[in-house]
Amino acid sequence: MELCWDLPACCWRVSRQWLMRRTRSPFRLADLFIGSDPAAAFYSKLLDDWAAAHPDVNLVREETQGDDHRLKLATDLAAGNTADVFYNWVAPGDLNKFVDAGVALDMNEFFKVSTKLHADHWTEAQLATVSVNGEPYALPVVGLKCFMLYNTELFSANHLKPPTNWDELVAVSKAFNDVGIVPIDTGSKGGNPGHFLYNVVLAQMAGGQEAAEASYTTYNVSAPPMRAAAHVINDMIKDKMFPADTVANGDWGPSVALYNQGKAAMLYTCPWMLPDIEKAGMADKTELMYFPTLEGAAVEGSSFNIGNINNGWMINKASFEDPKKQAIIVDLVETLQSDAFEKFLVQIGDFPGWKVKDMSVYSLSPLAKKMFEFTAKSPGIYTGFYSLVPTQGALTALLEAMDRLFAGDDPDAVFDAFQSTVDRDKP
């Protein structure tokens, strides 16, 4: 009998809550933590808990995976339909268009209102990477350092040691090619992950990093060090250091397939691929190595990492200025940048984009631990070329150029075409 009363009452309460939420104007959060993203489950629970604690907020989660998220943000911006809070890449090509359009909130405004998050949560250098004209427009979340892995079993089975210079790299590559093993598992489709490897070569060239940094203002993307690095990549292709089919073995998923199958000896990759490598049971046979110092290099391969702040939270300025939304935004962003989520991100191998005093507070997988320890040994951190190109069009042109370069096209022709596209894209 009691059930007869309770059931309708419960249904009524649930439907009333649902109706109340639906009738309120939506509060939109756009992010990419879905599907196969290792943070998806944790993040989803975090948001579910937040939504449960805020029954009066109609939280609408707009989630798209990987580069599709970049596309969604660009389309939303073009349509004047940007979400209230959104997760974005923070390279100038990605961030500046939101600033130019007056959509991005200057985070100093956020710091004035937030009780939990202040500028001192980040280092000055971290905030500088998300700043335009000295003002931060994003809260850095995930940092990045790329690294080189090698399969210890393959090296010892072939009586080889990880190469440290060009001559050793050529010798090791020949030895692996002779037994049908791909020396370095790096391809390029949509520029990934080839452009990271190009970066590490460019940074070894005399004046390479300086040229990359200057490209943001000069629009010169084919300076001599950039072309020299392209010729080194071309030499590596001639020495059969990469898979023959770089497009088929490019893009993130396929980029680790040969390595995970034991068909490639070395792999230049990024932190977000560690879970894939661990899932394939490769963690025990994997060690880190410095990228070999190449012929004609001015900078030692062991002296730097390619890295920067990769992603961060951004806030829609108009939403923040809406008195009905400001408190919700502050509360949500404080939750998104909470200790719990930060700890989880580091646990799955992401580099913290915030100030860390003691890494021991984080629980790490063995491979992630090795990665953090190894990359910490190199003193320099060079921002990737892809983060420094001046426009969104230049970024696409760079990624297209990388596909051509790794496919073996003439390096000078590739960089001539890249430069002419960037010239056309000048405002």
Place this chain on the structure above:
Amino acid sequence: VTASIATGRRTFAAAFLSPGLILYSVFVFLPIAGSIYYSLTNWRIGRPVSFIGIRNYIDLFRDPQYWIVASNSFSLLLLAVFVQVPLALIIAYCLHLIGRGFRFYRSVLFLPVVIAPAAIGLLFSIFLNGDVGAFNAILKAIGLSEIARSWLSDSKLVIWAVNLTNVWQYLGLFVIIFVAAIRGIPQELFEAAAIDGASKPQMLPYIVVPMIREVTVICVILTSTGAIRAFDHSWIMTQGGPGQASSYFATLIYKRGFLDGQFGYACAMSVTLLIYVLLLVVVVQRVLLGRAR
């Protein structure tokens, strides 16, 4: 009375036509008009929009990448019209001739059509992988290892790898259309030809082709407009690369519009594509149907 009947008929027709017309206008004509307008502006993400006349069209025709994708799109068009349609017709005729297993072969041939192009693209990118793909392994197994290539990374070959995947996937659609058309040809014609001594291969050009001319025109229009708007296989298999080596019109429009945020420029490219499609339909109808009349 006649005038009032005519008015009534017009009202009746208008009442039934208007829902479709309104929907078509909202979802087809208005976006086309919008694209034409935006093609005359410098619309870029995050920047103010202003009218620049035909500047985008001038830049477009000077852009070497536009001509690369034009060549790629027309290569697919030629392959579709001169290989896919004739091949589909021959297969359909063979299916018509065989009695046993007709339904099985028909289903097998149609199966790829109902699979998402993205899935087919992914499948073929693995199949054609120059390092670990099955295609090169088969070539090596049958002693043709000299032919094995990096099908998706070779700038000269990649467009054919993508084109053939596209043609393969939709071949079954035209086979089914032709099978239905051939089955509609009166059986007496085949019997009369057989009495006159015509062989089965001779019946194809002398009976089948003339009798299904209008269906052939539909197939040519479908395949050529589909070819000129192709996108999926190119994007999934290679993202249009290396460079633009396997990009079609739609791939480059997508890159310029959604990746680069150059919407004005992308709209100009879309307008040229619309013109090509319209021209193609007119030419195909004039050439094939005109000759029939």
